[in-house]
Amino acid sequence: MADFHLSFLALFILPISFILFLKLIVRPHPIKIPIKSRHVLITGGSSGIGLALARQAAAEGARVTILARDLNKLEEAKNSIQLSTGVEVDIVSADVCDFEAVKEAVKSVGPIDVLVCNQGVFVAQEIVNQEMKDIRSMINVNFIGTVNLVKAALPGMKNRSDRKPVSIAFMLSQAGQVLRVEGLFEPDKTDG
Numbered sequence: 001m002a003d004f005h006l007s008f009l010a011l012f013i014l015p016i017s018f019i020l021f022l023k024l025i026v027r028p029h030p031i032k033i034p035i036k037s038r039h040v041l042i043t044g045g046s047s048g049i050g051l052a053l054a055r056q057a058a059a060e061g062a063r064v065t066i067l068a069r070d071l072n073k074l075e076e077a078k079n080s081i082q083l084s085t086g087v088e089v090d091i092v093s094a095d096v097c098d099f100e101a102v103k104e105a106v107k108s109v110g111p112i113d114v115l116v117c118n119q120g121v122f123v124a125q126e127i128v129n130q131e132m133k134d135i136r137s138m139i140n141v142n143f144i145g146t147v148n149l150v151k152a153a154l155p156g157m158k159n160r161s162d163r164k165p166v167s168i169a170f171m172l173s174q175a176g177q178v179l180r181v182e183g184l185f186e187p188d189k190t191d192g
């Protein structure tokens with residue numbers, strides 16, 4: 001009988017306890033971030049994916065702010081969201097590459113619950129054909145811009161007094177995973 005208890009412990013209790021212990025210590029834990037009545041700031045929210053996300057978040061009851069550079073495009077986006085959802089979103093103009101402007105914009109929009117770093121530019125060319133100015137611009141907008149946003153918004157997001165979960169999302173592109181150098185990875189056309 002004692003043997004049976006020992007085997008039961010070794011076969012079931014110990015592995016299950018170990019898995020529960022791992023679940024407790026392994027981070028990050030997946031958590032659901034409620035957005036209803038919460039403030040969602042979406043960068044690059046005046047067009048494309050950002051605009052679609054802003055429309056969806058507004059329709060789900062979030063308080064939405066969209067950030068981009070061009071005020072006219074922001075106004076157009078605001079109007080189109082209002083037309084389709086009946087919800088009025090806030091707009092703020094800033095260049096994400098300019099840390100001081102980002103800091104000012106983040107301060108002006110008030111406490112943020114969810115930050116979606118969605119702004120991005122992409123020159124659809126192989127790296128050997130890209131101009132250095134375009135490469136620098138992509139790094140500045142996509143990477144440094146995102147660093148600026150997180151650096152400006154994170155302190156306020158961490159110090160929220162309501163203790164509700166907050167979240168930062170990053171929009172990326174599969175382009176970073178694709179390496180296609182002309183000629184190098186082309187299928188061998190001599191093999192029929």
Ligand SMILES: NC(=O)c1ccc[n+]([C@@H]2O[C@H](COP(=O)([O-])OP(=O)(O)OC[C@H]3O[C@@H](n4cnc5c(N)ncnc54)[C@H](OP(=O)(O)O)[C@@H]3O)[C@@H](O)[C@H]2O)c1
Binds near residue numbers: 048050071119121173
């Ligand atoms: N479209 C795709 O097929 C695709 C695929 C994979 C990933 N993505 C990623 O998804 C994100 C959105 O793509 P999209 O195609 O929807 O973009 P998009 O329609 O070209 O919109 C880009 C947005 O970013 C803003 N923006 C650009 N430079 C900025 C800057 N310096 N400061 C602040 N805002 C700036 C633009 O507004 P202003 O010009 O007025 O600033 C605009 O609102 C990007 O990160 C992109 O890499 C897109």
